Amino acid sequence: MSSFVWKFVGPGAGILATAIASRVTKKAWVAVTKSPPPDNPEDPDVAWREAIVWALASGAIIGLTRLIVERQAAAWYRKSFGELPPGLGPGDDGGAKANA
16 A cells, blocks of 8 residues: 555656746746746747856756755655665666675
């Protein structure tokens, strides 16, 4: 049952974090630059500098927000079920086993 719960909580946390971070990023951009963020940074009419700064800022904020929210979701899961979510325990990262 607990792994079934994580199949919804894990991705749900990521989706929620991305939505929140997107809004925060846009508001921060407007506060700092006093102009709206580029609608499509891939558009050749958008200046390289603006496209690069937008990509770096949005990537950093979205990545950090997802990390925070997903860690909190994993902490909630561990508190609720007494173990880490599937895939987050030692040796669950696809790498070498802890005692191998």
